[in-house]
Amino acid sequence: MRWWVAWAVLWMTAWGIAEPASEPIRPGSPGEQFFWNEYSSRFIYPPAFYIKADPSPVHQRYRYTLRAAGMDERWTFEARVPYAPLTPLWDELPTGQTTLTVESLTATGSVVRVVGERTFFKAPSYNGPYGPADTPYAKSARKALMFQYNQPHYRHWRRGEPGYYHYGCYPSKTFGSAVRGMVTLAKHTEDAQVRREARAAAVFVADLLLDMAFPGGTPFAGLVPTYDDEHRVAQNSDWWDDRAKGRLMLTEPVDSASSLLDLYEFTGDARYREAVWRMMRTYRRTQLPSGTWPLRVLHATGTPDAANRMIPARLILLLDRLIEDYEAEEFVEMRDRAVAWIETHPMRNFHWEGQFEDIPRCAPYLNLSHYAAVDYARYLLRHRKERPGNVERARELLRFAEDQFIIWEPPTLRWSNAMTPCALEQYWCYRPINASAAHIIHGFIEAYEAIGDALYLEKARSLANTQVAAADPETGQYRTFWYSDGTNKGNNWDNCAIDTALALLRLSEVEGDEPSLRP
Template sequence: MATDPVYRHWSFDEVSNNQVKDHSGNQVDLNLSSQKSDDGVLGKGLEFPAGSQALDLGDLGLKAPVTLSFWMKTNTTQNDGRIFSQLNGPVHGQAGALRINGINIELWNAKNWISIIKGISDQGLWQHIAFVFRQDGKVIGYLNGKASSAYRSSFDFKGVSAGLAGKYMGQYGENFIGSLDDFRIYKSALNEQEIKDLYPSDLFEKSQKLLAKEVKNQIGANGLYDWKDNMVIAPRMRDAAGLLLPLQSYDETIKRGMSFILDDHLEWFGAEETLLDDKGKMQRPWVYYSNVQHNGIPFPRAVDRMTSYPAFHHALNIKTFISYWKYAGDERALQEAIDLADWDIANSTPTDWAYGSMPYSTFEHKKPGGFRDGAGIMPDKSAILALAYLDLYEATGKDRFLKAGEAIAKTLSLRQRPNGTWPFRVDPKTERVVEEYTSSVIYAVKLFERVDKFNENSHYRPYRDKTWHWLVNGPIKTKEFRGFYEDIPPSPRGRTNYDCLDTIRYLLANRTEDNGYLEMAIELNQWIEKIFLDKISGFEPAEGIREQLQCNYVMGIHSLNWASMLMELAQATGDEKMRQRAQQTANYTTYYLQPDNRIVVGFDYKQLWYSCHVGVILYLFDFVETSKKNPKSKVRFKI
């Protein structure tokens, strides 16, 4: 509960002599004009019909820290409906004024209107709104108990008359039309828990569910959600030197991003009925869907509307779940990793096939294969998932995950070609090559090494050496890094950077003073920067990395993957400028976190990809201070 007493509190439950009572004890009762009682969230609310006058709150005498808290509803789309503003007095900056503009609540920061809370209802739903103005000049908005990002704004309603539902100075904007309930003002900055404790939790939960249901219905005749109108690009925060600051801490970004996945995710996802498997078990959305619309509803007609990429994307999920379990001690995350790995093992190729015990790189409409893979699988993605299995074995001690990783290593060794490679796509039963070239062999190198380390022998050393020899004398020299993504058609001119980044990491981890690996790593990074790096307009000096030449977009996951590697390269070279560049890019990716805790692919990307959401979290762990990492929890999970 709030530790400081409430400064003003109009519940609107009692109307007497055309006044509403102030329950704060300060006896600042309000005189009504044309307002009338309405059914509220708790008891009665107050309706402000079209043409009504403002409620004069008098001189509040307040500057930050301040908290404004109230319930509101409206049935009217408003472009400049003033909720809280200055009514009279000296012309004044009125920092802290609020207005409703479409489906957003905007704040006047004495210079500009900025959207703090996005996606409110204009369909008559009660929603709780709170604005917390902190002493440090930051403001946080809350919608139904959930925080938005922090923005810069003061609060200054001292020496002027404040008002509810009235035009600025009686002239500018329009009076708010709708209803308010339980309006409170605190002379302190309440924290998130204190906001939640103002009301019974079921009130917030009910409002969240009703609003989520309404958002899902906000689609056009073509079944598509207006994602552009609902994309939040927050004002940039900078230090005194002009460097980009994170929008919120890495810790908050990680925890809110994981909350999106772990806390009631099915209430956001819009097609729960499609998740039942052939045994009647409800699977998680990322088992069958790689991407959905930004409101959680699958695309109605997209060619990949129900396509997933288990081998690669599930490996990202498993590694992220394990990392979060270690970081936060959340056993749900470890259980998610276990469940997902068990699904992948159960849905692998038959053991008696040429490429047996291999996970599928594509599932389409709940069936293995399909889309661009056709009947094929990607051997490199099997190695990626095998490494995640081994991580899970180390986390749980469960032998089935070690055996699954070993089985993939065995198949890869049996199907390795004389030059140390494998086809990019191959029919796992007949060995027919579907697509020939891929540079992505570093994962097989790492898998062979790790299995040998577990077994304390050198069984896979010859296979490892053959593949490494090809990589050193091939892509590391020629820079022909291509053949990686499942949904991209073949092209000799295509170039990618994902496996190149992991090759750099391997070079750095195995460098000596005389093997030349550090020089190779530096050269590969220079190539990546030349081909894929962009300066990010508006977020300078942050830089971003485009996914590939055939999908030429800057994305958070790939920018942060590069930044994570760049931090390692900075440590290896002692290059402080390189370290600062990595940090700036990490700060940039925190702006991708949306108020509802989604981490978007990029600000100009219409799809929400689960892999891009968890990938940002995964690589942010490399930037969180070691001192903030929590010890592993005691393991208690289903087996």
């Protein structure tokens, strides 16, 4: 372990780190800043809720009263507006279910009326470090990848044979991750046979992706389908016909393109590089004048099936990789237009929509997620020298991800059986998912490397420690759902396990215990 990492960890372990949690995250203000938390149910940082002003001519100010469930005590403060952040009392409030009542008052303090109420859960702030892990991160990750390698469908792929996988109906996501996972295993094993057969599996599945890609002359030539209509076993027929059949979700081919690039860099086979460039040129051709893309389309015609727009943060990271590592200047304008769209949309309105292939389209703010926000934070950190304020804006996005999606300590309500610390995925799947923790670990690592704040490293370690503890002690399997009582034990996604293994290997690299995973 590098000496400065070791020093930071020892210092934090000795003294403990309790981060101040009194600064609100992008508080709303009518006519100036959107209120993003209309459907949010839990907060680490003090929220500000949209409550309409009292039109009464006698009202002068507002009284905020907070009541914690099961307690007689009341906490109050006054403000000139009914949508003030709860900062004045936040540090005094205990964690748990809380009810807010806002009343309008006359100049003498008499109550005019109750103008609003809101119930929410005040979540524990970070008070780590949590852990430690009883197995080194790299060792745990390699064992998890070996579990994947030994699965029946992987054994078929290693022999160059088709292999059935329940979630193979989402090929961009699940087959793309299989390529990435086997390339990573081949790089990190000392067993020559494993290296050879992991490589063979990666090549076989990558060739499946190339065969599945939409042919030339079609609206989305070269892109890998989101949905495989011939293997729609993971969802019922009505769901599939209504939401998936004949459709392409434009967030998803980015995963397969990234994996094909990994395989090109590992094998030197130019077919995979050419496939990535073909995909990126299709994205460039189909980019909207606004700078983004429809979220989901009918792939035969290119017609959008809803007004929702793709948040292209993942695509921006891939384009950045091509521009930086391959001097692919032809994609600079596309990237910059996509960045401009994010700046004028989610960075302004904070609508970080959860865009998942198995979740229906949603009204604004109904289904927020950390994924695009963390990806864009990573972009801002990588470009921190280009624009003043990028670091602070990236910090805000990481705080948003933490506020809404990380559970640091055991709660008492909805997630009482969750293994903590953990990370939730999205409002529509507000459950502890290993890949969500992995995704935020990557964000924390990049923040630590960019600005040197050791707290980000410790937060990454705390999430990783839960994954090590959650792994099956015999097989090494990384189960998708982090429940201590085995809830959803059999519902496991390969891509989630692989993403998690990569995050732990990356963390081990940062600590100097594993060779670099960077391309």
